[in-house]
Amino acid sequence: MKEYLNNIYSALFTIFVGMKVTFKHLFVPSVTIQYPDVKLDLPERERNRLYVNMDDCIGCDQCARACPVNCIEIETVKSLPEEDLGKTSNGKKKALWVTKFDIDIAKCCYCQLCVFPCPTECIYMTDVYEFSEFERNNLVYDFVTLTPDERVEKKINFEKFEAEKAAQKAAAAEAAAKAKAEKKEDNKE
Amino acid sequence: MIYDFFTNLFNNQIIGIIISAALPLLLFILPFVLVAVLMERKVSAHMQDRLGPMRVGYHGILQTVADLLKLLQKEDIVADVNDKPLFNLAPVIVFAGSYAAFAAIPFTGAYIGSNVDLGIIYIIAATGLVVAGILMSGWASNNKYTLLGAMRSAAQIISYEIPTILVVLSLIMITGTMNLETLSQMQTGYFWNWMILGGPGTGLDKFLFIPFTVIGFLVIYISTLAEVNRTPFDIPEAESELVSGYHTEYSGMKFSIFFLAEYANMFAVSAIVATLFFGGYQSPFGYLGNTLGAHWLIPIEQFFWFTVKGVFFVFVQMWLRWTLPRLRVDQLMAVCWKYLIPIAFVNLIIIGLITVL
Numbered sequence: 001m002k003e004y005l006n007n008i009y010s011a012l013f014t015i016f017v018g019m020k021v022t023f024k025h026l027f028v029p030s031v032t033i034q035y036p037d038v039k040l041d042l043p044e045r046e047r048n049r050l051y052v053n054m055d056d057c058i059g060c061d062q063c064a065r066a067c068p069v070n071c072i073e074i075e076t077v078k079s080l081p082e083e084d085l086g087k088t089s090n091g092k093k094k095a096l097w098v099t100k101f102d103i104d105i106a107k108c109c110y111c112q113l114c115v116f117p118c119p120t121e122c123i124y125m126t127d128v129y130e131f132s133e134f135e136r137n138n139l140v141y142d143f144v145t146l147t148p149d150e151r152v153e154k155k156i157n158f159e160k161f162e163a164e165k166a167a168q169k170a171a172a173a174e175a176a177a178k179a180k181a182e183k184k185e186d187n188k189e
Numbered sequence: 190m191i192y193d194f195f196t197n198l199f200n201n202q203i204i205g206i207i208i209s210a211a212l213p214l215l216l217f218i219l220p221f222v223l224v225a226v227l228m229e230r231k232v233s234a235h236m237q238d239r240l241g242p243m244r245v246g247y248h249g250i251l252q253t254v255a256d257l258l259k260l261l262q263k264e265d266i267v268a269d270v271n272d273k274p275l276f277n278l279a280p281v282i283v284f285a286g287s288y289a290a291f292a293a294i295p296f297t298g299a300y301i302g303s304n305v306d307l308g309i310i311y312i313i314a315a316t317g318l319v320v321a322g323i324l325m326s327g328w329a330s331n332n333k334y335t336l337l338g339a340m341r342s343a344a345q346i347i348s349y350e351i352p353t354i355l356v357v358l359s360l361i362m363i364t365g366t367m368n369l370e371t372l373s374q375m376q377t378g379y380f381w382n383w384m385i386l387g388g389p390g391t392g393l394d395k396f397l398f399i400p401f402t403v404i405g406f407l408v409i410y411i412s413t414l415a416e417v418n419r420t421p422f423d424i425p426e427a428e429s430e431l432v433s434g435y436h437t438e439y440s441g442m443k444f445s446i447f448f449l450a451e452y453a454n455m456f457a458v459s460a461i462v463a464t465l466f467f468g469g470y471q472s473p474f475g476y477l478g479n480t481l482g483a484h485w486l487i488p489i490e491q492f493f494w495f496t497v498k499g500v501f502f503v504f505v506q507m508w509l510r511w512t513l514p515r516l517r518v519d520q521l522m523a524v525c526w527k528y529l530i531p532i533a534f535v536n537l538i539i540i541g542l543i544t545v546l
Contacts, residue, residue, distance in 0.1 A: 008528060012407075018512040022236045032240040 056122035059096035063114035071107035075100035263441035279326035286318030330438035338434030342425030355533035373469030380473035459502030
C-alpha cells in the first residue's frame with residue numbers, strides 16, 4: 001500500500017517537475033538561425049569557392065601544377081613584343097596572354113594548395129559557399145577576361161608572328177648561306 | 190434556439206436541422222483546427238528552443254492553410270489489397286464520432302446543438318463510435334502496422350472509458366443532472382461555484398467535496414488524454430514504432446479527415462472537462478453585459494470564456510505531449526486498471542457518502 005501511494009506521488013510530482021521545465025523553455029530565446037535570411041559569420045580562414053583575379057594573373061601555371069585533383073586548366077599564348085600587357089599589382093611584368101583558365105569547382109577539394117604557390121596572390125578562397133547548380137557543366141568556372149574571339153585572335157597573332165619570325169630566320173639563314181658560299185668561291189679563286 | 194430560428198426563417202425543418210448541425214463544424218471546428226495545428230507546432234518548437242514554422246506569413250501563421258492546400262491536391266491512394274468499402278468509410282465514421290460529441294456541448298447559453306437530458310452519457314456513447322472507425326481503418330488498410338495501431342487504440346480507448354465514466358458518475362451524484370446545459374447553468378456566478386471548487390452549494394459539503402473533485406478532475410483529465418490518443422498515451426500512433434499507426438495507409442483528404450477528427454476530439458474532451466469542472470461557458474467573475482446592461486453581450490462573452498477554457502486545456506495537452514515520454518503498453522494498462530480505476534471508484538464512493546450526508 002505504501003509503495004502504491006508512493007508511486008502515485010512520485011508520478012504526479014515528476015510530471016509537474018517536467019512540466020515546469022518545459023514551461024520555462026517556452027520563454028527561453030530560441031537558438032534557431034533563420035538561415036537564408038541570417039547567416040552565421042564564417043571562421044576567419046574558411047575555405048570555400050576559389051576566385052582568380054585575372055588582372056594579376058601572369059599565367060605561370062603553378063597553381064595548376066599544385067592542384068592534387070587537376071581541377072585547374074590553364075593555356076597561355078606568348079604576347080607579341082609590341083604588345084604591352086601591363087604589370088601586376090605587386091610589380092611583376094605580364095608576358096603571357098591567358099587564353100584558358102578553367103576551374104572545375106565540382107572537382108575541387110578545397111585544399112587551398114593552389115593558393116600558396118601563386119607569385120602574385122591572384123588565386124584565393126572566398127567566403128561564397130552557396131553555388132549549387134542544376135547542370136554539372138555550370139560548375140566549370142571560366143575566369144578568362146578575354147572574349148572568345150580575342151582568344152582566337154591572340155593565338156593567330158602569335159602564330160603569324162612565329163611564322164614571320166621563322167620566315168625572317170629562314171631568309172637570314174639563306175642570305176647567310178649565300179654569303180658563305182660566295183665567300184667560299186672567293187676563297188677558291 | 191438556433192434550430193428554431195432557422196426553421197422559422199426557411200419554414201422547413203430539414204433545412205433548419207442541416208444548418209444548425211453544420212454551424213459548429215464550419216464556424217468553430219475548422220477554424221479551431223487551423224489554429225490548433227499551428228499552435229501545436231509553435232508550442233512544441235518553443236518548448237525545444239526552436240522557432241517552428243516561420244516562412245508562410247508573419248511567423249508562419251498561414252502554415253496550416255498552406256498544408257491544407259497541399260493535402261487537398263494530393264492523390265487519394267487506395268491500394269489493391271485494401272478492403273475498399275471499409276477503407277473509405279473509416280475516416281467518415283471517425284470524424285462523425287468525434288463530431289457527434291459537439292451536439293451536446295453547450296457553446297454558449299444561446300447555442301447548444303441538442304439539449305438532451307442524457308448529455309454527458311450521450312457524448313461518451315457517441316465517441317465510442319471512434320473506436321469502430323479506428324478498428325475499421327486499421328483492418329481495411331491490410332498492413333501490420335495499422336492493424337497493431339488499431340488494436341492498441343481499441344484496447345486503450347475502451348479501458349480508459351471506465352475511469353472517465355466513473356468520474357462522470359460521481360459528478361452526476363453531486364449535481365443530480367446529466368444535462369450539460371443545466372450543469373453549466375448551475376455553475377453560474379463566480380468561480381467558487383465551479384465544480385472543481387465543490388459546486389454551487391453553500392454548506393459544509395461544498396468544502397468536503399473539494400479534494401475529491403480535484404482528484405476526479407485529475408483522473409478524468411488523464412483518462413480523456415488517453416482516449417484521444419495523445420502523448421504520453423499515443424501508443425496507437427507511436428511514430429517511432431508503427432509509422433503512424435492506424436492512418437499509415439491514408440493520404441490526401443482522407444488523412445486530413447483523420448487529422449481533423451483528432452483535433453476536434455482534443456477540443457471535445459477539453460470542452461467536456463471544462464464544462465464538468467470549470468463552469469463550462471460561465472465567466473469566472475461575472476459578465477460585462479450585466480454591468481453595462483447590454484444583455485446581447487452575454488452570449489458572446491460566454492462563447493469567449495468557453496473557447497478560452499477549451500483552448501487552455503488543449504494547450505495543457507500539448508504541454509504534456511512535449512514533456513512526457515510515451516508509456517509502454519503494460520504501463521498504459523497498469524495506469525488505467527491499477528491506478529485510475531481504483532482511485533475513481535474510491536472517489537465515487539466517498540462522494541456518494543458525502544452526498545448522502
